[in-house]
Structure formats: structure tokens, C-alpha cells
Amino acid sequence: MPPVKTRLPAIEGWFTLDEDAPALLGSRCTTCGNFAFPKETFFCRNPECQGKEFAETELSRTGTIWSYTDARYQPPKPYEAADPYVPFAIAAVELRAERMVVMGQVVPGVGVDELTVGSEVELVLDTLYEDDDHEYLVWKWRPRSATTGGRADA
Numbered sequence: 747m748p749p750v751k752t753r754l755p756a757i758e759g760w761f762t763l764d765e766d767a768p769a770l771l772g773s774r775c776t777t778c779g780n781f782a783f784p785k786e787t788f789f790c791r792n793p794e795c796q797g798k799e800f801a802e803t804e805l806s807r808t809g810t811i812w813s814y815t816d817a818r819y820q821p822p823k824p825y826e827a828a829d830p831y832v833p834f835a836i837a838a839v840e841l842r843a844e845r846m847v848v849m850g851q852v853v854p855g856v857g858v859d860e861l862t863v864g865s866e867v868e869l870v871l872d873t874l875y876e877d878d879d880h881e882y883l884v885w886k887w888r889p890r891s892a893t894t895g896g897r898a899d900a
């Protein structure tokens with residue numbers, strides 16, 4: 747058996763490392779309640795708002811596909827890719843409660859042919875790349891109808 751590798755976030759502070767129920771870490775403006783991801787630290791994105799204080803908040807773990815595409819070529823950061831590069835699908839997922847769209851890779855083995863606008867997906871953690879001692883994790887979207895890539899909802 748290979749030694750157990752330490753699991754680290756590929757991007758520090760962008761999501762929780764809860765194995766069963768990981769969540770993205772966004773911010774919420776304490777003045778107007780506007781959500782942001784990645785976390786806002788300087789100015790609220792709501793043009794009507796002068797707020798400059800933000801609370802870290804866990805975002806919804808499920809959403810619906812708003813748009814998706816096939817990443818045939820290595821995308822720019824923060825999508826650090828495995829080497830050699832393996833094409834994957836990217837989904838833009840609408841979080842209903844936060845009224846925002848969050849991009850993310852789709853879990854391996856699920857291609858664009860299996861995605862439809864409006865279908866439900868769930869946030870999971872998966873290995874983005876690894877070295878000899880570490881696995882670097884990133885969030886990915888998994889169709890809720892999928893039976894592979896993690897545990898089903900209890």
C-alpha cells in the first residue's frame with residue numbers, strides 16, 4: 747500500500763476540509779448582506795453599498811448548473827491542473843440562496859454530455875494534483891444523480 751499522503755487545500759482558505767460536507771468559504775457584507783466568492787476584503791461589490799466589513803461564511807453546498815464547458819486546454823489559475831493535463835468539464839453553478847455563480851471543475855468521469863443546464867450538483871473535494879507527500883485538494887461539482895466519486899446523501 748502506498749503511504750498515506752497529507753491532504754492540503756490547493757488554495758488556502760477557499761473552502762473547508764470537511765470530508766463529508768465540504769463547503770466553499772465566501773464572504774458576506776455586514777452592511778448589505780451581499781455574498782462574494784472568493785472572499786471580499788476591501789470593498790463590497792454591490793455598487794449601492796459602502797460596506798467595508800465582511801464576515802466569512804460557508805456557502806451552499808448544492809446548486810444548479812447555469813452553464814458548462816469542456817476544458818480541452820489547460821485553463822489559467824486558479825485551475826492548476828494535473829500533469830499530464832487531463833481534459834475535464836467546468837461548470838458554472840448557481841447558488842440559489844446566495845444568488846451567485848461559482849465556477850468549478852466537474853468530478854472526473856463526468857463529461858459535458860452528461861451535464862444539463864438546470865440540473866443539481868453538489869460540492870465535493872477531490873485531488874487536483876499531488877506530490878510525493880501531499881495531495882492538494884480543490885472543490886469540484888458532482889451531479890447529484892451520479893453514483894460514483896463519493897458517498898451518496900444519507
Ligand SMILES: [Zn+2]
Nearest residue numbers: 775778790795
Ligand atoms: Zn455591501
